[in-house]
Every structure is written in C-alpha cells, then in structure tokens.
Amino acid sequence: SAVISQKPSRDICQRGTSLTIQCQVDSQVTMMFWYRQQPGQSLTLIATANQGSEATYESGFVIDKFPISRPNLTFSTLTVSNMSPEDSSIYLCSVEDTLAGEQYFGPGTRLTVT
Amino acid sequence: GENVEQHPSTLSVQEGDSAVIKCTYSDSASNYFPWYKQELGKGPQLIIDIRSNVGEKKDQRIAVTLNKTAKHFSLHITETQPEDSAVYFCAASSSYNTDKLIFGTGTRLQVFP
Numbered sequence: 001s002a003v004i005s006q007k008p009s010r011d012i013c014q015r016g017t018s019l020t021i022q023c024q025v026d027s028q029v030t031m032m033f034w035y036r037q038q039p040g041q042s043l044t045l046i047a048t049a050n051q052g053s054e055a056t057y058e059s060g061f062v063i064d065k066f067p068i069s070r071p072n073l074t075f076s077t078l079t080v081s082n083m084s085p086e087d088s089s090i091y092l093c094s095v096e097d098t099l100a101g102e103q104y105f106g107p108g109t110r111l112t113v114t
Numbered sequence: 115g116e117n118v119e120q121h122p123s124t125l126s127v128q129e130g131d132s133a134v135i136k137c138t139y140s141d142s143a144s145n146y147f148p149w150y151k152q153e154l155g156k157g158p159q160l161i162i163d164i165r166s167n168v169g170e171k172k173d174q175r176i177a178v179t180l181n182k183t184a185k186h187f188s189l190h191i192t193e194t195q196p197e198d199s200a201v202y203f204c205a206a207s208s209s210y211n212t213d214k215l216i217f218g219t220g221t222r223l224q225v226f227p
Contacts (some may be wrong), residue, residue, distance in 0.1 A: 001160070005147065030127045031213055042203060061153070091155055096213055103215060105157035 002027050002095050004106035013083055020079045021109045023093035028073035029064045031096040045092045049076050083113045116141040118206050118217030127194050128226055135221045137204035138186040145186045146207035149178060153200045194225045
C-alpha cells in the first residue's frame, strides 16, 4: 500500500487565519481525497482532487473555505481559510490504489482553532 | 444518497472472546465495503474489504460477511487481543461514484486482558 505523509501533524491556530495542510504520497496516484473528522466523529469527505483538474467538492463544502491544489500525481494541499473554532478537527488525506480499488489514509493533521 | 448505519457504538470484550460489528447500507447498488481500524492519534488503516460478488472473506482472525439481500455486512474478530482495541469504521461505496466512500459512525472496541 502507498505510504502517505501529512504536514503539519498538528497545529493550534487563531481564528480568522488560514492553514495549509500538505499531503505527500510515495507513488503516483490519480485520485486523492480530503476528509474531515470532527472530535469523536466519523469521516466526512470534503473533496476529491484529481491532478490537472479542479477539485470536486461535496455538499456543504465550498472552494472559498477549503481551496485545494493538486500540482502533480504525488502531492496535494488543503487550505482551511478564515478559521473559526468550528473548524477544529482532524483533516485526513487519502489516496486510491486504482488497481486494487482500495483507499489508504494518511496520519492526519490535528487542528485546533482558538 | 447512500447512508451507512453502524452498531454498536461501543463494545467491550474479554481477551480471547469474539467481537462482531454490524453495518447496514441503504443503496442496493453499492458494491464495495471496506473496514478501517483507527488507533488513537493515527489515521484509519484498511484491515479488510469485500466486494458485492463475494459473501465472505477471511484474513487470519478477521472476517467480513456480506448479505446483499438484507443490505448489511459485518466484521468478525476472533480471539481478540488488547491490541485490537481501537475505533472501527465500516464504509460503503457510493453507487454514482464508486470512488466515494460513505462511512459508518464507528465502533469503539475495548479488549480487556
């Protein structure tokens, strides 16, 4: 399975600021996904990011709040903009192994907004 | 759209006993059902999955069963060990986008030595 890293692993941010989260995978993948996991909750898909095209956002998530970049087949970023305490969550990236049809997750970024 | 329900929300077992977690899904067109284990402070780890053309799949102490007619699938862990303690999530693929996973609400499993 792919090895996925995320930076930063955790951060504490002031409300009104923005944070960019990086996701790096050790092999080329077509599809990358960004999820949010609120404290003690399940995983909710924010958007799907394919290289060379605009990210596709799920209902309730907008590009202005969560802009995503996907410059190549091994890297993506998610920005959480104009943060509020309600944005305090774990943000996870995942990749799909197209041949196996399986998704693998990174370790997550734990964000606290004060 | 797809909806996945997961039960129980918490499960406590004695070491060596079996644990069973059940999920139901709403969309009969869903065809892929993975299970993830999430330990504290870590990302979810894929532990086993099953596709709609198979009724059961085993991997050592872990097994998954799928009942397409009833639209439910279950995770079975035998001979539980303390290191099995974690939160387990089931998921089902969306029928209109098979790359999209819809997750259950999670089950916190505690295995007492």
